[in-house]
Amino acid sequence: MNCFDQVEFADRSEIERIQAIRLKNTVYQATASRFYRGSLAMAGVKLSDLAGHEDIKKLPFTTKEDLRNNYPYGFLTMPVEEMVRLHASSGTTGSATVVFHTQNDLNSWADLVARSMHMAGVRQGDVFQNMSGYGLFTGGLGIHYGAERLGCLTIPAGAGNSKRQIKMLKDFKVTVAHIIPSYALHLSSVFKNIGVDPKSLYLRVMLIGAEPHSSEIRQRIEDIYGVKAFNSYGLSEMNGPGVAFECREQSGMHLWEDAYLAEIVHPETLEPVPDGEVGELILTTLCREGMPVIRYRTRDLTRFIPGVCPCGRNHRRIDRITGRTDDMIVLKGVNIYPMQVEKILMSIPEVGQNYLIELEREGFLDQMRVKVEIRDEYFVEDMRTLQALQKKITTLLREEILITAKVDLVEHDSLPKNDGKALRVVDKRSQ
Ligand code: ADP
Ligand code: ZN
Numbered sequence: 280m281n282c283f284d285q286v287e288f289a290d291r292s293e294i295e296r297i298q299a300i301r302l303k304n305t306v307y308q309a310t311a312s313r314f315y316r317g318s319l320a321m322a323g324v325k326l327s328d329l330a331g332h333e334d335i336k337k338l339p340f341t342t343k344e345d346l347r348n349n350y351p352y353g354f355l356t357m358p359v360e361e362m363v364r365l366h367a368s369s370g371t372t373g374s375a376t377v378v379f380h381t382q383n384d385l386n387s388w389a390d391l392v393a394r395s396m397h398m399a400g401v402r403q404g405d406v407f408q409n410m411s412g413y414g415l416f417t418g419g420l421g422i423h424y425g426a427e428r429l430g431c432l433t434i435p436a437g438a439g440n441s442k443r444q445i446k447m448l449k450d451f452k453v454t455v456a457h458i459i460p461s462y463a464l465h466l467s468s469v470f471k472n473i474g475v476d477p478k479s480l481y482l483r484v485m486l487i488g489a490e491p492h493s494s495e496i497r498q499r500i501e502d503i504y505g506v507k508a509f510n511s512y513g514l515s516e517m518n519g520p521g522v523a524f525e526c527r528e529q530s531g532m533h534l535w536e537d538a539y540l541a542e543i544v545h546p547e548t549l550e551p552v553p554d555g556e557v558g559e560l561i562l563t564t565l566c567r568e569g570m571p572v573i574r575y576r577t578r579d580l581t582r583f584i585p586g587v588c589p590c591g592r593n594h595r596r597i598d599r600i601t602g603r604t605d606d607m608i609v610l611k612g613v614n615i616y617p618m619q620v621e622k623i624l625m626s627i628p629e630v631g632q633n634y635l636i637e638l639e640r641e642g643f644l645d646q647m648r649v650k651v652e653i654r655d656e657y658f659v660e661d662m663r664t665l666q667a668l669q670k671k672i673t674t675l676l677r678e679e680i681l682i683t684a685k686v687d688l689v690e691h692d693s694l695p696k697n698d699g700k701a702l703r704v705v706d707k708r709s710q
């Protein structure tokens with residue numbers, strides 16, 4: 280299968296024609312796996328029932344549980360000897376799931392990442408530093424091979440070791456970096472400590488993704504580094520990065536519909552939501568031979584952005600991920616997403632680069648505590664000023680989440696940090 284010719288600017292009818300063909304191929308291929316042989320037979324769907332892309336609705340969903348229950352080889356369509364790589368999810372929400380790739384799968388993936396980076400303005404001749412963790416995490420090798428395919432000088436820096444990161448950024452005149460947003464903010468304080476202005480480097484583009492982040496965080500990253508920062512979405516079950524990516528317009532991520540068939544459904548009824556409304560993203564691989572996955576419930580919440588992008592690409596755009604269905608905090612009967620808290624915090628100039636939400640139980644009462652790092656220049660202020668700030672944050676949060684949180688102002692750089700995805704919520708209620 281060679282999936283990636285000339286389709287970046289294809290019109291809708293062409294994209295849908297490709298989807299129809301690839302959906303049928305994918306389902307045919309999938310029936311070679313133990314899992315889909317069973318689940319497709321049970322659903323009673325025949326290949327002849329699949330005429331167009333909308334016939335995807337006839338097929339059953341696949342869940343993370345299905346992947347776990349059929350660990351390790353139950354989704355493979357070929358002998359394991361045909362596989363050349365495996366990756367695993369980071370295990371943010373439980374035990375990891377493993378995905379296998381053939382060489383063709385890896386080639387298609389690298390093409391998709393190269394296409395995504397090119398869309399964001401990265402070119403041959405750029406020097407590219409990948410500051411995401413390598414190993415099983417797909418943000419390492421996944422982005423790496425795409426960058427090489429594009430022709431960038433690619434530095435596999437990996438995560439952490441901030442001083443060395445900064446040295447490489449300087450010494451090799453790095454122009455493009457891939458970085459997890461929370462780490463980008465943390466790195467900025469290392470720059471500050473060693474007295475280097477991030478804007479004095481050569482960086483012009485940052486690719487940020489792998490974790491939910493608000494537009495306020497993106498804005499901060501752009502201001503600190505003097506770059507354009509492009510949102511990158513992917514998940515290991517769908518290869519990893521290269522599923523959806525922002526173009527230069529920065530108004531939503533084009534989801535590569537020649538490679539993935541996307542639906543957005545109500546997370547409980549699993550019925551499609553009206554166009555433009557938020558729901559759970561469902562994805563089907565259209566170009567994977569070793570381990571196709573059909574109607575995968577990503578648990579990520581987003582919406583299709585209506586209308587056509589001025590860049591001329593017709594692959595539909597998804598909005599930034601507002602959270603995962605299983606991220607939702609239920610407190611005193613109110614549903615809250617961490618992203619709502621982040622949006623408020625990051626819009627307050629005194630607030631620094633990190634925060635942590637803790638859920639506690641006092642007697643029979645649930646309580647939210649929000650620990651907020653305050654910028655150095657404000658932390659030295661007198662008590663009264665700090666109290667006023669605390670009150671301001673409490674009020675703004677209450678207006679957004681309808682709950683009075685306890686707000687602790689803490690010193691810059693004092694909350695725990697991760698080299699990988701940030702931990703934003705600690706639930707102490709059942710401890
Ligand atoms: P895990 O599910 O264990 O975190 P992955 O490493 O495969 O494993 O991560 C994929 C998940 O990361 C996505 O399902 C999504 O929740 C999150 N994610 C990835 N990219 C983004 C992004 N740009 N914005 C928000 N969330 C993202
Ligand atoms: Zn666009």
